[in-house]
Amino acid sequence: MSKINIKIEGISYEVEAGMTILEAAKACGYEIPSLCAFNHGECSKGSCRVCLVEATGARGLVAACVYPVAEGMEITISSPKATSARRTSVELLLSNHNKNCQQCDKNGKCELLHVAKITGARDDMYVGEQTPTTFDQISPSIVRDTSKCILCGRCVERCKNAHGLGILGFEKRGFNTIVAPAEDRSFAKSPCILCGQCVSVCPTGALMEASEIDRVDEAMKAGKYVVVQTAPAVRAALGEEFDMPIGTLVTGKMVSALKRLGFKKVFDTNFGADLTIMEEASELLDRIENNGKLPMITSCSPGWVNYAEYQYGDLLPHLSSCKSPHQMFGAILKSYYCEKNGIDPKDMFVVSIMPCTAKKFEKERPELSVNGLADVDAVLTTRELAKLIKRSGINFVKLPDSEFDTDIVGEYTGAGVIFGTTGGVMEAALRTAAYKLTGEELAKVELNEVRGFAGIKEASYTLAGKEIKVAVAHGMRNAKVLLDQIRAGNSPYHFIEIMGCPGGCIAGGGQPYVKPCFLPNEDADILDTFREKRAKALYSEDASKALRASHKNPQIIALYENYLEKPNSHKAHELLHTTYQTREKYTK
Numbered sequence: 001m002s003k004i005n006i007k008i009e010g011i012s013y014e015v016e017a018g019m020t021i022l023e024a025a026k027a028c029g030y031e032i033p034s035l036c037a038f039n040h041g042e043c044s045k046g047s048c049r050v051c052l053v054e055a056t057g058a059r060g061l062v063a064a065c066v067y068p069v070a071e072g073m074e075i076t077i078s079s080p081k082a083t084s085a086r087r088t089s090v091e092l093l094l095s096n097h098n099k100n101c102q103q104c105d106k107n108g109k110c111e112l113l114h115v116a117k118i119t120g121a122r123d124d125m126y127v128g129e130q131t132p133t134t135f136d137q138i139s140p141s142i143v144r145d146t147s148k149c150i151l152c153g154r155c156v157e158r159c160k161n162a163h164g165l166g167i168l169g170f171e172k173r174g175f176n177t178i179v180a181p182a183e184d185r186s187f188a189k190s191p192c193i194l195c196g197q198c199v200s201v202c203p204t205g206a207l208m209e210a211s212e213i214d215r216v217d218e219a220m221k222a223g224k225y226v227v228v229q230t231a232p233a234v235r236a237a238l239g240e241e242f243d244m245p246i247g248t249l250v251t252g253k254m255v256s257a258l259k260r261l262g263f264k265k266v267f268d269t270n271f272g273a274d275l276t277i278m279e280e281a282s283e284l285l286d287r288i289e290n291n292g293k294l295p296m297i298t299s300c301s302p303g304w305v306n307y308a309e310y311q312y313g314d315l316l317p318h319l320s321s322c323k324s325p326h327q328m329f330g331a332i333l334k335s336y337y338c339e340k341n342g343i344d345p346k347d348m349f350v351v352s353i354m355p356c357t358a359k360k361f362e363k364e365r366p367e368l369s370v371n372g373l374a375d376v377d378a379v380l381t382t383r384e385l386a387k388l389i390k391r392s393g394i395n396f397v398k399l400p401d402s403e404f405d406t407d408i409v410g411e412y413t414g415a416g417v418i419f420g421t422t423g424g425v426m427e428a429a430l431r432t433a434a435y436k437l438t439g440e441e442l443a444k445v446e447l448n449e450v451r452g453f454a455g456i457k458e459a460s461y462t463l464a465g466k467e468i469k470v471a472v473a474h475g476m477r478n479a480k481v482l483l484d485q486i487r488a489g490n491s492p493y494h495f496i497e498i499m500g501c502p503g504g505c506i507a508g509g510g511q512p513y514v515k516p517c518f519l520p521n522e523d524a525d526i527l528d529t530f531r532e533k534r535a536k537a538l539y540s541e542d543a544s545k546a547l548r549a550s551h552k553n554p555q556i557i558a559l560y561e562n563y564l565e566k567p568n569s570h571k572a573h574e575l576l577h578t579t580y581q582t583r584e585k586y587t588k
Contacts, residue, residue: 003016006071006075007074008028009078015027015028017069020064020066020069021053021055021064021067021075022034022064032051032053032064034051036152043065048089048152052085053075061085083120087119087122094116094121095125097148104204106202108518109518135147136188138187139188140188140364141358142357144187146178149179155207156168158198158200162197162475162476163476165476167181167190168180191311196501197502198509199509212379213380215377216351219378220262225264225343226264226349227264227266227349228265228267228352229326229350231420232419232538233355233382234254236534236537241386241390243397246530246534252400253397255401256400258385260392261392261394263351268404268412268416271411271555272327272330275556276419277432282436282567283296283320283568294493296319296495297320297497297498298496299320299324301498301499306500307476307479308483309583311476324359325416327375330352330363330375331375332576334348334370336559341408352376352378354381355511356500356501357508367578381509381510383510386512417538418538418542420534421534422474422503423504428550430450432550434461435549437466450472455477456482458471458493468494469493470496470497472496473496474501475500482498506531
C-alpha cells in the first residue's frame with residue numbers, strides 16, 4: 001500500500017494511505033480515547049463521538065474512527081477544543097446511563113467508565129429525562145439492560161459479521177431508540193442462537209450472561225453432592241482474569257481453585273469429549289457403510305444447533321445425534337458414577353464451567369435429561385468462575401498445581417483437549433475413525449489441514465481404501481455456505497464440523513473480555529492473535545499427553561466394557577444421544 005505524510009501534534013509521520021485518523025494515530029504511538037478502536041469496525045461508526053479531533057481540511061471537529069487521513073494532513077488531539085469536545089461527548093453518554101457501577105457485573109471492565117476517566121468526564125453535567133428501560137432476563141443465557149446501553153452498535157455488527165444474522169438492531173426512534181431484537185422481543189422469543197458474541201463486545205453492562213452463581217451456592221448450602229466439570233477452552237483463558245498473559249495454560253491452578261471452592265469432585269469435560277468421539281466416530285462410519293444421511297455434521301456446539309433448528313430445519317437429519325461432551329458427562333455421572341459410588345442421582349448436582357453462554361440454554365432442554373433428571377444442573381462461564389475465585393479470596397496466581405479427579409471417570413486424552421478450538425472435533429474424530437476403519441493408529445496424529453482460522457477448511461483422507469472428504473466451518477456466516485451446498489444437493493463431504501463462535505470455544509461468549517484497554521501488557525495486535533494464543537495452549541497440552549486418541553482412554557474402554565457395551569448401543573443411545581426439532585423463527 002502507498003504511503004502518505006501527515007503530522008500529529010506537529011510531528012511528521014509516514015503512514016499507510018487509506019487509514020482512518022484513529023488507525024494512523026495508533027500506528028504512530030497515540031491512543032485517542034475511543035469506544036471502537038479495538039473492535040475492527042464493529043460499531044455504528046462515529047456514533048459515540050468520543051474520538052473527536054481537529055484535522056486540517058475538515059470543517060470543525062471530526063470523528064477519528066471514520067475520517068481518513070490525507071497527504072499533508074495535520075492532526076491535533078490535545079487542543080482545548082478537542083479535549084473539551086471529547087469530554088462533553090462522554091458526559092452526554094453518561095447522562096442517559098444507569099450509573100449503578102457498584103452493582104454492575106461489568107465493573108472493572110467497563111469501557112465507558114474507562115473513557116470517562118481518561119477524558120475527565122464530570123458526573124451529572126447533563127441531567128434530565130432518561131430513555132425508558134427494557135430489562136430482559138427471560139432467556140437462560142443472556143440478560144439485556146437498555147439502561148446501560150450507549151447505542152454504539154457493536155453488538156449489532158458482531159451478530160452480522162460472525163453469523164450473517166441481524167438478531168439485534170436499533171428499535172424505535174429518536175430519544176426512545178434502543179438496541180433490541182425485532183419489536184423489542186426478549187432473546188428467548190427471537191431466533192437468537194444465544195452464542196454470547198454480542199456480550200463479548202458490549203462496552204458496558206447492557207449485555208451480560210445470565211448468572212447461575214446463586215444456584216450453585218444454594219445447592220452447596222442444601223448439602224447436595226455438588227461436582228464440577230470444566231471445558232478445555234476454559235484452561236486456556238481463565239488466567240487472563242488474573243492478569244496472566246493470553247494463552248497461559250492454567251489447568252493445575254484451575255483445579256486447585258475449584259477444590260478450594262468446595263466442590264466434591266473436580267472433573268475434566270475432556271472425558272466427555274473422548275466419549276463423544278467414540279459415539280460420533282462410530283455413528284459416522286455406520287452412516288458411510290450403510291448409506292445413512294450424509295454429510296454428517298457435528299452437534300457439540302449448542303449455538304450452532306440453535307441456528308440449525310431455526311434456519312435449516314430441513315437439514316436436522318444431517319446432525320449427529322450425539323449430545324455435547326458436558327451433557328454426555330453429566331448423564332454418565334448421574335448414572336454410572338452414582339451407581340458405582342452408592343450416590344442417589346437426585347442428590348447429585350452437576351456444574352459445568354463453560355466458555356459459552358449457549359450452554360446455559362442447552363442444559364435446559366428437556367431432551368437432555370434421563371429419567372426426569374437433567375444431565376447438567378448449572379452452567380457457569382469462565383468469567384463467572386473467575387468471580388467465584390475472587391469472591392473467595394483465593395490468590396489464583398500463587399496456587400499450586402493439582403490434578404483432576406479420575407476415580408472411575410475423568411481421565412482424558414489429547415483428542416479431548418483440542419475440542420476447544422475450531423477443527424479440533426474433526427481432528428479428534430478422524431484419529432479414532434481411522435483406527436476403526438484400518439485397525440491401525442495414524443502415523444501422524446496432527447492433522448494440520450483442519451487446523452487454523454480460515455473460515456472454511458477442507459481436506460480429504462484415504463482410509464482403508466475409502467476417500468473421506470471433510471470440511472470445517474466456524475461462525476454461522478461460514479457455516480451457511482456449507483449448509484446451502486447440502487440443501488442444493490451438491491455437497492461433496494462425508495463429515496462436517498461446525499462451531500458456533502468464530503474460532504471455536506476458545507473465543508466463546510463466556511470467555512474473558514479481550515479489550516486492550518484492560519490488557520496493557522499485551523501486544524498491540526492482540527485482537528488478531530488472541531485466538532491463536534489460546535489455541536496454541538490447547539494444542540500444547542494435546543502434544544504433552546501420552547495418549548492422544550479417544551479410543552485409547554482406559555476409562556472409556558472400561559466404561560463400555562462394564563456399562564455401555566459398545567458405541568451406539570441401546571444403552572449408549574438412552575444416555576448419550578438426543579433429538580432436534582425445527583423451531584419457529586419468531587415467537588410472540
